[in-house]
Amino acid sequence: MFLATMGIGTWSAQNWVQDTDATERKTALRHIEAHEFIRSFLNDLPKVPSHYCRSSTSKQYLEPVFQSIADLHREYHRAAEEKMVRPLSSKVFTEEFKQQNLGLYHPKKDQCDTCCSFKAGNLAENEWQDHLLKKEEACAEIVQDKNKANDKTMVVCMDLQALFLCPSLKASALYYKTKLAVHNFTLYEMSTQNATCYVWHEGEGTLSASEFASCVINFLSEHKEHEEYILWSDGCGYQNHNSVLSNALLNFCMETKKVVTQKFLEEGHTQMECDSVHSVIKRRLRNQKIYVPAEYVALMKSARSKPNPYEVKYVDHTFFQDFTNLRLCRSICPGIKPGDPTDVRAIRYNINGTMDFKTQHSDDWRPKQQLRHTSSPAVTQLYTNSLKIEEMKYKHLQELKEVIPKDFHSFYDNLKH
Incomplete structure (x- = not known):
């Protein structure tokens, strides 16, 4: 049919x-x-x-x-x-x-997770109010410290800039290849508005606490004309909020007879003056072709004109020191028994080897317990040789030489892997 x-x-x-x-x-x-x-x-x-x-x-x-x-x-x-x-x-x-x-990957979050969580109804109001109080106390404290900055007291903020990649080109061949990581750790002096950038690539150092401690101690050692230092940073564990850096700072204070105070901003609200340095550098790098890490250094030096150009130190593996063997303090947690506070907002390192702490910026200083006053091992070199990069990354970098001028090929050929 x-x-x-x-x-x-x-x-x-x-x-x-x-x-x-x-x-x-x-x-x-x-x-x-x-x-x-x-x-x-x-x-x-x-x-x-x-x-x-x-x-x-x-x-x-x-x-x-x-x-x-x-x-x-x-x-x-x-x-x-x-x-x-x-x-x-x-x-x-x-x-x-x-x-x-x-x-x-977005290196800086525009909004605070805690504030966004409260606005979405996922956080109790009392917790959010406590978060706001800590934020306001930190903001008031940093303003007060800026006003204290003078010839005797140096006030510094510090932070790691977002990841750089090398080579950095507008080429589709780069999309599928892993590139060399380049790091910039910036310290900014608030009174003079001078900035010092420590730059290295992953073939010369990693991002462990000792690398950052090496930069901080080097910076402080080059400004010994001051009697007191106040360091502001976020609470990032591997950068600023760890016992390795605390031991390095305490050891510095004991050797130089200077006082160092370390203070932390509230998470999600960590805007600092060194962010402006990173913003200026980012604009300078825009639309620039970068073939080797040294070209980042040259452009960063020219990012801000005279009379205060940025000081950029291009360091290698011989620069970094190993502070992990220092055992002057066991930990940076202020409490020693169950129920004691674990959060710390400020740490003061004294010339006699003692430490004080605050769990709120508005609190009074309290002495830190469980400090060791025995002699510590000497600080040694962190690395004896350049670091090896992953075999796959080395292979990708070799393949990328087709878009890199021949003058720069030897740099990638000499990378250990």
Whole structure:
């Protein structure tokens, strides 16, 4: 009846059905292939090392090459066309991006997690009020310290700038290759507005507490004309809030007979003057081609003109000292028994080897217990040789030499791996 109604023969109907099934199968296979290409594309993109991201998340972050999902989708679209794969829509691409628990690396968060959590109704008001009180106390304290800065008292803020990558070029070949990490740790003197930047790449040092302690102690040692130092920073554990740096500062105070006070801003509200230094450097680097880390140093030196250009120190592995063997204080936690406070907002290191602490900036100083007054081992070199980078990274850097002038090839050839 169907054949008679349509006026067709058996052979025509059977071929239509077979062609439809084959088309549907081909469409399904192309759809699967397109999704697999998205996964492969995202898997091949280099990720930022874990110490640049929040430790409380399992999300992986892409290197700071792409500014937005739309920017990333455009590169995926181009790569799919090169591989003769049908590119999928931005919506499908974004869903796959989220399913893989990926994120774009943004070094500075614009909003405080605690404040956002309260606004979303996920945090009790009393906890948020306590957070605001700590923020306001820290802001008032840092203003007061700025007014105290003079020839005898140096007030400094310090922070690590967002990750630099080398080489840094507008070339699609770089998207799928891991690059060399370059670090800039900045100390900013608030009274004179002078800034000192310590720059190194991962072939010369890592981001352990001893690296940062080496920079801080070197900076203080070059400004011994002062009698007292006040250091402001965020509470980042591996940078500023650790016993390695505390032991280094206490040892410095005992040797030089100077007093150092270390103070911490409230998490989520850590804006400091050294952020302006990083902003100026970032603008100077915009649209610049960087082939080797030394070119970052040259551009950073020219980021601010006279009379106060930035002092940029390009250091290698011989600069870093190992402070982990110092055991003058066991920990920086103010409490020694269960129930004692564990958070610390300020630490004062005294010339006689003692330490005082505050759990609120408005509190009075209290003595730190459990200090050792025995002689400590001498501070030694942290590294005896340059560091080895990962074999895959070395391979990628060798492949990237095709977009790097030959004058710079020897730098990448001499990297240990």
